[in-house]
Amino acid sequence: MSIAALPDLADFPGVALAESGGVPVLLAPREGNLGAGIAFRVGTAHETLATSGITHLVEHLALRGQVLSEAHLNGHTHTDVTVFHVAGSAADVVSYLNDVCASLQDLPLDQFETEKDILRSEAEGRKPGFVGALRVNRHGARGYGLAGYGERGLDRITPGEVRQWAARMFTRENAVAWVTTDALPAGLDLSLPSGERMGPPARTDVLQGTPAYLCGLGDGVALDAMVPRGYPALLATGVIREVLHRDLRRDADVAQSLSVSYEHLDDELARVGIVVQAGEGRQDAAAGGLADALGGLRFHVTEDDLAAAREALLEETTEAAAAPAADLMPSLAYRMVTGRDLDGVARARAAVEEVSADDVLGMMREIWASALWYGPAPLDWAGMTPAPERSPALAKGRSYQRIDAPDLSLVIGSEGVGNVSRDGVVTVLFADCVLMEAVPDGARVLTGGDGFRVVIEPTLYRSLSVADVVASVDRYVPEDVVVHHPARDPQDIPVAVPPKKAGKVARSVWGTVERLIALWFGVIVLFAGAEAVAREFFGTELRLGFLPLLALVAATVQVLRKRHGKGDR
Amino acid sequence: MATTRDAAPTANFFDPLAHVPDGAALRAARDAGDPTAALAVIRGMIVPDDIAAALWALADTSAGVTDEAQQLTAAIEAADDGTPLARTLRAIRYVTVGWAIRSHARAEHVSAGQFEQFHDWLRRAERVLFDVCSEHPDYVPAWEPRITTARGLQLGHGEARRRYDRLAALDPQVFAAQQVYHQQILPKWSGSWEEASRFVEECAAAAAPGSLGSALVADHAIERWLDGEKKVPSAMVDRVREAAAATVLHPDHVRTAATATAHTNFALFFTIAKAPVDAWPHFEALGSSPVEGMWSYYDLRAEVPYQVQRDLAAKAAAKASARPGVPA
Numbered sequence: 001m002s003i004a005a006l007p008d009l010a011d012f013p014g015v016a017l018a019e020s021g022g023v024p025v026l027l028a029p030r031e032g033n034l035g036a037g038i039a040f041r042v043g044t045a046h047e048t049l050a051t052s053g054i055t056h057l058v059e060h061l062a063l064r065g066q067v068l069s070e071a072h073l074n075g076h077t078h079t080d081v082t083v084f085h086v087a088g089s090a091a092d093v094v095s096y097l098n099d100v101c102a103s104l105q106d107l108p109l110d111q112f113e114t115e116k117d118i119l120r121s122e123a124e125g126r127k128p129g130f131v132g133a134l135r136v137n138r139h140g141a142r143g144y145g146l147a148g149y150g151e152r153g154l155d156r157i158t159p160g161e162v163r164q165w166a167a168r169m170f171t172r173e174n175a176v177a178w179v180t181t182d183a184l185p186a187g188l189d190l191s192l193p194s195g196e197r198m199g200p201p202a203r204t205d206v207l208q209g210t211p212a213y214l215c216g217l218g219d220g221v222a223l224d225a226m227v228p229r230g231y232p233a234l235l236a237t238g239v240i241r242e243v244l245h246r247d248l249r250r251d252a253d254v255a256q257s258l259s260v261s262y263e264h265l266d267d268e269l270a271r272v273g274i275v276v277q278a279g280e281g282r283q284d285a286a287a288g289g290l291a292d293a294l295g296g297l298r299f300h301v302t303e304d305d306l307a308a309a310r311e312a313l314l315e316e317t318t319e320a321a322a323a324p325a326a327d328l329m330p331s332l333a334y335r336m337v338t339g340r341d342l343d344g345v346a347r348a349r350a351a352v353e354e355v356s357a358d359d360v361l362g363m364m365r366e367i368w369a370s371a372l373w374y375g376p377a378p379l380d381w382a383g384m385t386p387a388p389e390r391s392p393a394l395a396k397g398r399s400y401q402r403i404d405a406p407d408l409s410l411v412i413g414s415e416g417v418g419n420v421s422r423d424g425v426v427t428v429l430f431a432d433c434v435l436m437e438a439v440p441d442g443a444r445v446l447t448g449g450d451g452f453r454v455v456i457e458p459t460l461y462r463s464l465s466v467a468d469v470v471a472s473v474d475r476y477v478p479e480d481v482v483v484h485h486p487a488r489d490p491q492d493i494p495v496a497v498p499p500k501k502a503g504k505v506a507r508s509v510w511g512t513v514e515r516l517i518a519l520w521f522g523v524i525v526l527f528a529g530a531e532a533v534a535r536e537f538f539g540t541e542l543r544l545g546f547l548p549l550l551a552l553v554a555a556t557v558q559v560l561r562k563r564h565g566k567g568d569r
Numbered sequence: 570m571a572t573t574r575d576a577a578p579t580a581n582f583f584d585p586l587a588h589v590p591d592g593a594a595l596r597a598a599r600d601a602g603d604p605t606a607a608l609a610v611i612r613g614m615i616v617p618d619d620i621a622a623a624l625w626a627l628a629d630t631s632a633g634v635t636d637e638a639q640q641l642t643a644a645i646e647a648a649d650d651g652t653p654l655a656r657t658l659r660a661i662r663y664v665t666v667g668w669a670i671r672s673h674a675r676a677e678h679v680s681a682g683q684f685e686q687f688h689d690w691l692r693r694a695e696r697v698l699f700d701v702c703s704e705h706p707d708y709v710p711a712w713e714p715r716i717t718t719a720r721g722l723q724l725g726h727g728e729a730r731r732r733y734d735r736l737a738a739l740d741p742q743v744f745a746a747q748q749v750y751h752q753q754i755l756p757k758w759s760g761s762w763e764e765a766s767r768f769v770e771e772c773a774a775a776a777a778p779g780s781l782g783s784a785l786v787a788d789h790a791i792e793r794w795l796d797g798e799k800k801v802p803s804a805m806v807d808r809v810r811e812a813a814a815a816t817v818l819h820p821d822h823v824r825t826a827a828t829a830t831a832h833t834n835f836a837l838f839f840t841i842a843k844a845p846v847d848a849w850p851h852f853e854a855l856g857s858s859p860v861e862g863m864w865s866y867y868d869l870r871a872e873v874p875y876q877v878q879r880d881l882a883a884k885a886a887a888k889a890s891a892r893p894g895v896p897a
Contacts, residue, residue, distance in 0.1 A: 284728040377724070
């Protein structure tokens with residue numbers, strides 16, 4: 001049996017299910033050009049930081065042979081699926097799908113570097129932004145958290161890895177195709193290797209308690225929350241939309257724009273996202289307003305707001321019901337390949353109708369309790385805790401003091417490395433290292449699975465040599481997470497300048513001692529000499545008593561004051 | 570009769586409960602250290618300005634970190650029965666404790682440690698108020714201290730304004746709220762005179778006849794004077810005279826605890842403006858129960874000048890009425 005359980009398409013009477021080369025194919029006819037595609041259960045969140053970009057690279061390589069085709073075609077790599085699609089004649093569709101499947105089994109690896117360059121230039125100007133920050137802080141440098149990094153693995157992925165990834169992920173068990181005809185087109189051959197059915201991306205969580213917040217977002221406030229997937233959560237997002245439009249836009253001109261999203265993650269959870277773009281100069285009010293609105297929804301979900309949200313959702317399902325079956329196929333294929341429910345309109349409507357205000361209230365509390373906020377300033381006043389800024393683990397080992405900032409040090413041990421400051425420690429354990437970037441001058445950046453990074457710049461630490469780094473760090477980090485970058489411009493290698501203040505104090509303590517010795521010696525010699533001269537040449541005794549000694553003590557105090565007075569201590 | 574200079578000022582010269590309904594019962598509960606009894610009295614009040622005055626007066630008793638203050642805090646916490654009123658009192662108590670630690674000095678004279686504790690207490694207060702306002706969004710008395718916590722926690726002018734607007738949407742006539750928001754937007758709290766005076770005019774324009782909205786004009790004028798504008802412009806005196814007539818002296822004015830605050834600030838303004846005849850009706854209205862208002866700005870031992878100026882105003886008014894037709 002190819003896919004875990006062939007889905008029940010009873011709710012979609014216009015859609016038939018066929019099979020080609022072991023891959024399920026959804027069929028529903030439509031007028032005019034044919035549309036077709038194939039979706040795979042693999043996306044960026046299935047990668048690791050050291051292989052990030054590999055799915056996108058496979059997608060590009062698989063389409064490499066299509067560059068001259070005149071059909072309308074494309075491929076997309078998403079977080080949890082990769083989709084290839086085409087529109088054209090029956091011949092176009094067959095040739096495209098056959099070619100993609102064939103190509104996935106024999107990727108044009110001679111184009112490997114060219115495609116990497118294309119991906120790098122596509123990535124330019126694409127920034128992970130605040131969503132990336134939310135993902136990294138919730139999930140770390142794994143799974144969904146990789147969205148915060150960009151395709152960092154491109155600089156190290158090998159052709160062999162790409163071939164293996166394609167063979168493991170782009171299999172018939174992980175694929176669903178569709179064609180907008182009533183029968184399989186002649187010549188269609190979706191032969192793909194057999195493999196293991198993939199699940200949803202692993203859901204990692206590095207937050208140590210929620211609700212939590214990050215600060216420093218300039219122009220508004222955003223958050224994401226994890227809730228049990230399903231219609232109550234979907235309706236809760238609708239209610240939030242109603243309330244925010246009223247509280248932050250209609251009644252108070254706090255938000256310039258706002259969006260509320262719902263994203264199904266896996267069998268258990270969905271992600272609710274809220275983004276409020278503040279009106280000019282109203283960033284603080286946007287954060288406060290959103291906190292008050294969501295805080296209030298923990299206690300009150302009005303029937304009116306629920307009715308409005310329900311109506312909007314039902315309208316969506318009605319629109320979907322009115323669309324020809326063929327138009328639903330990309331979304332059906334997506335739902336099938338990700339193992340989601342295939343509720344038709346009638347079942348969806350019934351489920352939406354069934355949700356009560358209490359169900360939605362329960363979701364509001366889940367949203368509140370699991371939220372990670374990102375606003376301009378701390379939100380501790382609303383009962384949230386700051387997202388972790390330090391790693392809980394502590395590497396033990398040899399400590400190297402930083403030359404230009406003696407408060408800071410680097411610890412290198414047999415289990416990991418750490419940056420130590422007065423505020424605490426950031427550690428990356430070798431066993432948890434998901435990426436190490438290396439340059440020939442000995443600098444290293446290690447990223448841990450929790451997203452924390454330790455930077456090693458050998459020139460900045462006292463008695464740390466490149467050989468030390470090679471012997472004590474490189475040796476323990478698995479080569480398959482290491483990215484070797486080319487040599488840096490010598491100007492980019494930092495030079496440690498010892499802080500002036502520390503140097504001056506060190507010099508002046510010695511200088512003071514020297515001066516005091518000179519002072520006492522000089523004065524004693526002078527007085528002894530003066531006494532001798534007085535006795536020898538004038539025959540008188542100099543009766544100065546303790547006076548010279550007092551003068552010496554006073555002079556000593558003066559010297560100490562002058563050299564170590566205010567400021568230095 | 571002893572002159573004002575002879576009268577030894579007592580700690581209770583200004584009694585914040587004097588003009589609160591059932592003030593005597595509240596005073597008794599306060600003196601007995603019984604917040605539960607005090608809350609029972611406040612529960613009978615409906616005017617937000619009365620409730621605010623009562624809550625702040627109770628919470629502001631022996632603030633700081635003394636044993637006595639800690640006992641009061643504990644008693645107020647113990648009296649928290651989960652009602653929005655009791656929770657609000659608890660939060661306001663946290664605010665007054667925090668503010669006592671911070672002291673009323675300008676920020677540059679407050680140590681980092683003081684600020685840390687101050688913010689800690691305000692956060693505690695704010696968390697309580699945040700939950701009360703979440704659960705009871707229409708409960709005006711909990712919104713009022715949130716304007717003050719926003720200021721102390723430096724949540725920004727936009728946030729303070731949003732809170733004031735939420736409150737004003739529920740009840741546009743809460744004078745205590747207008748006063749604290751006005752403080753927020755003054756230059757000393759990194760606002761501006763323009764913004765503050767715009768707000769004052771906004772409150773005046775929106776005020777119903779006889780309500781206190783226009784009385785903020787006096788607060789604003791006193792702040793200007795305090796900032797160094799020693800000679801009060803005559804247009805300003807006219808404006809405040811007009812405000813007094815439209816508010817506390819208006820026949821439709823309904824007395825609340827805030828009436829006394831407005832009177833004492835009017836009296837202070839006319840004192841500063843050297844218009845004792847205008848000050849007198851306000852002193853007179855307060856009778857033998859003065860309230861402090863902004864008099865502590867005038868002098869740290871405000872009771873002394875209050876009595877001196879009150880006597881001067883009484884004399885000037887008597888003189889003016891003895892010679893009808895001669896302007897004072």
